[in-house]
Amino acid sequence: GAVVSQHPSRVICKSGTSVKIECRSLDFQATTMFWYRQFPKQSLMLMATSNEGSKATYEQGVEKDKFLINHASLTLSTLTVTSAHPEDSSFYICSARPLSSNQPQHFGDGTRLSIL
């Protein structure tokens, strides 16, 4: 089946550091990828939709300059948390949907980000 690889799985870094998270579709092409954030014991909240070759679409309340998204190819999207602070600590999950419109999204295994 379709596989999405997300890297790294765990990041611990100091406040002020910028952190890049990668999301790759391994055996399919994805014009659209999605980035979610999940707080403990809560549901997934969509942060932004990553569009290959164009600007990402951010959900209301998500800071574009804080969470930079790049989708340079049909198999790779990156999320960069710039100048991270403790309140950015969370679980980030990406998903990708194959080009065929009736296919479900496939999720990466997530990245646990801890900012000290």
Next chain:
Amino acid sequence: AQTVTQSQPEMSVQEAETVTLSCTYDTSESDYYLFWYKQPPSRQMILVIRQEAYKQQNATENRFSVNFQKAAKSFSLKISDSQLGDAAMYFCAYRSTKAAGNKLTFGGGTRVLVKP
């Protein structure tokens, strides 16, 4: 905007018994997809079952089945012959068929506990 509601924060079931998780949604669209995802402690998002709104027949995947009531905008999940490995968070999700709306909207989740 579409909303998804899961009214049961937690459900407990005896091993080998049956449990039903409720999900309601709000939409003005006539065609859409509905999903149930499982999130075990590893936090992977695992697709359990999907339903296309234009199909009247309820989807079934082994021990998992849904009761899709389109008029009532209800999409419940039944887990039969519950196993210890079924213990997880379960999220109901909605997805539009429109190209601009392919993002998933999740409910708040239901934690399923399985008692041996």
